Each structure stands twice: as structure tokens, then as C-alpha cells.
Amino acid sequence: MAQLTEASFSAGLARGLLLLQKCASCGSVQKGVRARCAQCGSRTMEPYEASRNGTVYARTRIFRAPSAAFRSIVPYDLCLVDLAEGARIMGHCAPEVEVGDKVTARIATIADENLLFFEKAMGPGAVAPGGEEA
Amino acid sequence: MSASYLVGVGNTAFGRKEGSSALSLMEESSFAAIGDAGLEPGDIDGLLCGYATTMPHLMLSDVFAERMGLELSLSLTLQLGGATGAAMIALADDLIRSGRSRNILVVAGENRLTGQSRDQSIQTLAQVGDPVFEVPTGASVPAYYSLMASRYMYETGLREGDLAALCVLMRNHAARHPDAHLKEPIALADVLDSKPIATPLKLLDCCPISDGSVAFVVSGEPGGRGVRIAGSGQAHRHQHISAMKDVRETGAGHAAKAALKAAGLDLKAMDYLGIYDSFSITLAMLLEEIGVAPVGQSGAFAREGQFAQGGPTPVNLHGGLLSFGHSGVAGGMAHVAEAVRQLQGKALDRQSGQPQTALIHGDGGVMSAHVSLVLVRDR
Numbered sequence: 354m355a356q357l358t359e360a361s362f363s364a365g366l367a368r369g370l371l372l373l374q375k376c377a378s379c380g381s382v383q384k385g386v387r388a389r390c391a392q393c394g395s396r397t398m399e400p401y402e403a404s405r406n407g408t409v410y411a412r413t414r415i416f417r418a419p420s421a422a423f424r425s426i427v428p429y430d431l432c433l434v435d436l437a438e439g440a441r442i443m444g445h446c447a448p449e450v451e452v453g454d455k456v457t458a459r460i461a462t463i464a465d466e467n468l469l470f471f472e473k474a475m476g477p478g479a480v481a482p483g484g485e486e487a
Numbered sequence: 488m489s490a491s492y493l494v495g496v497g498n499t500a501f502g503r504k505e506g507s508s509a510l511s512l513m514e515e516s517s518f519a520a521i522g523d524a525g526l527e528p529g530d531i532d533g534l535l536c537g538y539a540t541t542m543p544h545l546m547l548s549d550v551f552a553e554r555m556g557l558e559l560s561l562s563l564t565l566q567l568g569g570a571t572g573a574a575m576i577a578l579a580d581d582l583i584r585s586g587r588s589r590n591i592l593v594v595a596g597e598n599r600l601t602g603q604s605r606d607q608s609i610q611t612l613a614q615v616g617d618p619v620f621e622v623p624t625g626a627s628v629p630a631y632y633s634l635m636a637s638r639y640m641y642e643t644g645l646r647e648g649d650l651a652a653l654c655v656l657m658r659n660h661a662a663r664h665p666d667a668h669l670k671e672p673i674a675l676a677d678v679l680d681s682k683p684i685a686t687p688l689k690l691l692d693c694c695p696i697s698d699g700s701v702a703f704v705v706s707g708e709p710g711g712r713g714v715r716i717a718g719s720g721q722a723h724r725h726q727h728i729s730a731m732k733d734v735r736e737t738g739a740g741h742a743a744k745a746a747l748k749a750a751g752l753d754l755k756a757m758d759y760l761g762i763y764d765s766f767s768i769t770l771a772m773l774l775e776e777i778g779v780a781p782v783g784q785s786g787a788f789a790r791e792g793q794f795a796q797g798g799p800t801p802v803n804l805h806g807g808l809l810s811f812g813h814s815g816v817a818g819g820m821a822h823v824a825e826a827v828r829q830l831q832g833k834a835l836d837r838q839s840g841q842p843q844t845a846l847i848h849g850d851g852g853v854m855s856a857h858v859s860l861v862l863v864r865d866r
């Protein structure tokens with residue numbers, strides 16, 4: 354499979370998949386499109402479908418949006434989540450989600466974008482990867 | 488040259504300047520700086536110019552040099568977000584000491600307030616986020632800093648009231664500067680009750696958008712009142728908040744240590760501090776990571792008067808970005824301008840004792856680019 358690109362990440366979300374980059378040498382999952390593994394420096398990466406389960410690292414409720422599309426849905430909640438695999442990723446979240454919560458994401462269409470939407474995890478049987486449509 | 492010196496300082500007033508342009512503002516501050524240095528435009532042989540979002544030209548430094556009638560042997564435009572000003576001064580220091588240039592004009596300015604709509608400005612700035620992983624979520628610069636704040640407060644126990652204390656302090660300082668954008672006094676309750684932007688940050692936790700410009704002349708000759716650039720240090724560990732490793736170790740502490748080491752001085756020996764404050768949380772995190780205040784204690788220190796005029800380590804006596812104003816690169820350069828004036832004893836109503844040393848810290852992006860400077864007034 355080809356290397357992950359910015360375009361394939363977005364295309365993945367459109368198909369209901371959270372596609373990230375995984376280092377073929379040490380297995381660490383990257384926080385974006387990287388030319389070298391942030392852990393070991395290897396240049397060999399492979400596409401990886403991430404679990405969408407993780408822990409909330411940070412969260413905020415936005416009252417002032419940067420564009421007309423998002424202005425129509427204020428307030429909305431943004432979060433940074435440390436995925437179980439280690440990568441940190443930005444998404445929307447449910448109002449009740451707090452820092453430190455275990456969460457799981459579905460892919461939702463918000464303000465015309467395909468975005469991760471994190472909710473509190475219901476327990477061990479969290480949503481399986483690829484289980485939901487955009 | 489064994490050393491370089493800030494020999495001239497100039498600035499425009501910050502705020503709403505109808506009819507101004509990036510170039511007209513840069514012109515005003517540059518003539519003021521060259522005059523303050525006791526030099527003529529013909530004495531300038533190098534130019535370092537900060538980017539302007541209202542004038543995204545391919546080669547701004549040469550456009551400006553042409554307007555000013557400067558013939559140069561060195562001309563560069565730099566882009567490093569809020570760290571640009573400190574980075575230009577650090578580079579000027581290297582260029583002077585290497586013998587590459589004699590007198591370098593360092594300038595930035597833009598009509599960020601009147602030259603574009605507020606929405607345009609917010610959208611332009613949001614692009615410091617990752618275009619694929621962050622910007623599409625509807626995040627903005629306040630959102631990135633708010634996410635960081637939520638984590639920092641979770642880890643350290645810093646509270647919204649602590650952040651508000653820093654905002655009140657900056658406003659008190661700006662009230663004594665005739666060129667400041669926001670001078671009307673505010674109380675803690677005003678900050679806490681101001682409208683929410685992105686929790687935990689409220690309107691008064693965020694700096695205003697201003698028109699304005701600041702310029703310096705850096706020279707190998709100290710002249711009568713030159714302030715020596717005694718050391719600089721940098722750290723660049725990430726660009727995007729998603730890639731920030733540790734909210735308590737962003738690189739600010741490393742940059743400050745490197746600058747102090749280069750100057751052969753200790754943090755405790757710093758008489759004056761000019762610390763970047765795009766948001767209240769920026770100032771709190773930088774003060775704490777650099778080690779000026781213990782983790783979680785910057786607000787308490789502010790309430791106790793540590794950072795005020797006459798206090799042991801005054802911070803941003805011009806009012807900082809939070810109240811003096813933010814006109815892009817020049818906003819961060821205003822911290823340096825105030826430090827130089829304090830060291831020269833020329834800060835008028837704002838003068839705080841007779842400081843001999845100052846630490847400057849600029850931060851660009853989302854705590855992404857860090858540049859520290861140590862300035863010394865030799866007596």
C-alpha cells in the first residue's frame with residue numbers, strides 16, 4: 354500500500370476510516386504525516402487503521418468560530434485525544450466529555466466536514482474500527 | 488566585533504490607525520529608531536524585516552528598503568510567528584559579531600486591525616494549525632491555546648482567577664504607556680465575566696488585534712546608551728499542538744537556559760522580564776516553564792506584586808500583547824522596546840528602578856518556536 358498522505362487521511366474519513374501512519378520498524382503510530390518516525394527515525398511507514406479509542410488529553414468549548422459554517426453550530430466542543438495506539442488527534446466531542454475520560458469516536462459530518470466525534474466509552478465493547486459510516 | 492548593541496528604538500502607537508498600511512507603519516517606527524540611534528538612513532547596511540499578514544509580499548524587506556531609500560548589503564524577511572522579533576534580534580547579533588553588517592535595521596509592522604476584517608484575521612491566524620488534522624475541525628488560534636490551557640490547568644491546578652490576575656496586571660501596566668492600545672482599567676471580575684471565546688479563555692484573556700510597528704537599530708558600536716545583546720537561545724520542538732510532547736516542557740525553559748548560559752548569567756540575576764503574552768495562559772506557562780514562578784504559581788506571584796513596577800522582577804511594563812496590543816511581529820518586539828527603555832532609564836512613568844539585565848522570551852505558533860534573549864546595560 355502507498356504511504357499515507359494528507360489527501361488519503363481526508364479520503365479515509367470520508368470512507369469512515371481513521372487512517373494514520375505506522376512505523377514499520379518500531380510500530381509507533383504517528384501524530385500526522387511524517388517523513389520519519391518520531392520514535393526511532395525510520396523512514397519506512399505503512400498506513401494503519403486506528404482504533405478510535407483513547408483518553409482525552411485536552412478539551413475546550415468554542416464560542417467564537419473561525420468560519421461561517423462553524424459559526425452556525427456554536428457552541429461546539431473540541432478535544433485532543435491520545436489514541437490507545439499513542440497518537441494524539443483532534444476532534445469534536447460530546448459536551449459532557451472531560452480531560453482524562455476514556456472515549457471512543459465515530460466519524461460524523463459536522464459543518465460539512467468529516468470529523469471524529471468522541472463520546473465517553475461505554476466499557477470494553479467500544480465501537481470497532483470501520484463500524485460506522487460517515 | 489565582540490558584541491552587538493541595541494542602539495535605537497522606535498515605535499508607533501498601537502491601536503486603530505485608520506488609513507495606515509504595513510509599510511507606512513514600518514516607515515514611522517524605522518525613522519524613529521534610526522533617529523534614536525543618532526544615525527542617518529545612509530548608515531544602515533542591513534535590514535531584517537518581519538512578515539506582515541496584511542502585506543504577504545514575496546520580498547517585503549526589499550519593498551521596504553526601496554521605499555526607505557536604503558542601499559543594503561543584506562536584506563531578509565523572516566517568518567516565525569510571535570518569535571520572529573526575538574529571532575531577528577538574535578540573528579542581527581550574529582551578523583554584527585561575524586562582521587557581516589555594521590548597522591542593521593530590524594523592523595516589523597502591520598495594519599492588522601484596520602487592514603482586514605476581524606474574521607479574515609482570525610481565519611488567517613487559524614492556519615498555524617495543521618491543515619488536515621486540525622483546521623478542518625473548526626479550530627482557531629484561541630482554540631489551540633484553550634486546549635493547551637485545559638491540559639495545563641488539569642496538570643498544575645492553575646485556575647482561571649490566576650490567569651485573570653495576569654490580565655489585570657498587563658492592563659495596569661498599559662495604563663502608564665501613552666502608545667498602548669487598551670488603557671481602560673479592568674478588575675478581576677471584568678476578566679472572569681467577559682464573554683467566553685474558547686473555554687477556559689474569555690475575551691479579556693485574549694490580546695486585541697492592533698495596528699502598529701516597532702523598529703530597532705542593532706550595531707557593533709555601543710554609542711552612548713547601547714544595550715548589549717548578551718546571549719540568545721532557541722528551541723523548536725513541534726509546530727502543531729497535536730505534536731506537542733509535554734505541556735510543561737514546550738522548549739521555553741530550554742531556550743531561556745541557553746540564552747542565560749550564552750550570557751554567563753543566572754535567571755536570578757535578571758532585573759526585568761519581557762515575556763510573550765498572546766493569551767493569559769501563554770504568559771502563565773512561559774513564566775512557569777522558564778522558572779520565574781513555580782508551576783501553578785504565576786497568578787499568585789502577580790497578586791503579590793512580584794511582577795509589578797517596583798516589584799522584584801517586573802514583567803512587561805508596557806502592558807504586553809494583552810493590553811499594549813498585538814500587531815503581529817511588532818507586538819512581540821514591543822516587549823524588547825520596553826526592556827531597552829527600562830535598561831536605559833528612559834521609561835518615564837513606567838521606570839522601575841535601575842535594571843541592568845533583562846530576559847526576553849518570544850513564542851510563535853502554539854508554543855512552537857521559542858527564542859530567548861538576554862540584554863545587559865553595561866555601566
Ligand SMILES: [Zn+2]
Pocket residue numbers: 376377378379380381390391392393394395
Ligand atoms: Zn519507529
